[in-house]
Amino acid sequence: MILKFDDIGKALVVKMSGELDHHSSEIVRIKIDNKIEELGAKNLIFDFAEVNFMDSSGIGVVIGRYKKIIQYGGKVVVIGLSPKIKKVFEIAGLFKIIDEYDDLSKAVSSI
Amino acid sequence: MFENEMKLEFPSKSENESFARVVVAAFAAQLDPTIEEIADVKTAVSEAVTNSIIHGYEGEVGVITIECKIEGKKLTVVVSDEGKGIEDIELAMQPLYTSRPELERSGMGFTVMETFMDSLKVESTPNIGTRVTMVKEFKSI
Numbered sequence: 631m632i633l634k635f636d637d638i639g640k641a642l643v644v645k646m647s648g649e650l651d652h653h654s655s656e657i658v659r660i661k662i663d664n665k666i667e668e669l670g671a672k673n674l675i676f677d678f679a680e681v682n683f684m685d686s687s688g689i690g691v692v693i694g695r696y697k698k699i700i701q702y703g704g705k706v707v708v709i710g711l712s713p714k715i716k717k718v719f720e721i722a723g724l725f726k727i728i729d730e731y732d733d734l735s736k737a738v739s740s741i
Numbered sequence: 742m743f744e745n746e747m748k749l750e751f752p753s754k755s756e757n758e759s760f761a762r763v764v765v766a767a768f769a770a771q772l773d774p775t776i777e778e779i780a781d782v783k784t785a786v787s788e789a790v791t792n793s794i795i796h797g798y799e800g801e802v803g804v805i806t807i808e809c810k811i812e813g814k815k816l817t818v819v820v821s822d823e824g825k826g827i828e829d830i831e832l833a834m835q836p837l838y839t840s841r842p843e844l845e846r847s848g849m850g851f852t853v854m855e856t857f858m859d860s861l862k863v864e865s866t867p868n869i870g871t872r873v874t875m876v877k878e879f880k881s882i
């Protein structure tokens with residue numbers, strides 16, 4: 631799993647590449663939380679475009695960051711969901727708390 | 742009817758989660774599955790193996806066994822461990838139930854397995870182990 635961070639002012643964009651499972655989730659969680667703290671990021675945009683596998687460990691990662699971000703009144707949104715990742719999001723009911731956008735610019739303007 | 746089977750044993754290390762799902766996917770490939778069917782099987786296997794690692798062995802190293810059987814267009818996958826076991830299987834299988842919320846588990850693993858496969862059976866005895874049996878019929882011709 632490779633993580634790329636982009637601080638676009640309004641939000642922290644987290645671009646993930648690879649497989650989000652239990653093995654990778656521990657380090658992903660730590661790296662994102664450290665970045666949120668370092669930048670004092672208020673909002674978070676998850677870019678899943680290059681995530682080719684995700685199971686319930688990924689659900690835990692997304693919900694965990696959501697809980698952190700909403701404490702300070704921020705927002706978490708997602709972009710780049712492939713059909714198979716979307717299926718996992720749907721089963722977990724993640725769209726009740728997190729909105730999905732077609733691209734980065736739409737995600738940014740939603741915040 | 743075409744039949745085939747395989748058995749895989751490996752230590753409960755998290756590095757083996759991706760190994761396990763790729764092996765089962767490769768075995769299932771002889772059924773000419775669709776991309777979606779293969780993704781479903783991979784996700785379900787990942788859930789069962791991760792459960793054995795996190796809950797069954799609780800981070801200690803034990804053996805996880807995967808047995809796969811092909812009968813015609815039907816794939817049966819059995820994931821078993823000799824770990825801690827489950828006291829109340831009905832409760833464990835409820836969506837959102839997790840015994841480890843502090844590990845950011847969401848309690849959705851069994852629900853994912855149930856949704857992505859055609860059937861799911863969980864057998865478990867405390868201190869003896871857990872055996873998860875999943876079946877999927879492939880639609881491709």
Ligand SMILES: Nc1ncnc2c1ncn2[C@@H]1O[C@H](COP(=O)(O)OP(=O)(O)OP(=O)(O)O)[C@@H](O)[C@H]1O
Binds near residue numbers: 798825840846871
């Ligand atoms: N192999 C196992 N050995 C012992 N307990 C298990 C095993 N598999 C599941 N369990 C128990 O069943 C519960 C529910 O499992 P499930 O996979 O649905 O959720 P989870 O693993 O807690 O969370 P998630 O899968 O969403 O990360 C677990 O919290 C655990 O208590």
Ligand SMILES: [Mg+2]
Binds near residue numbers: 788791792849850
């Ligand atoms: Mg689980």
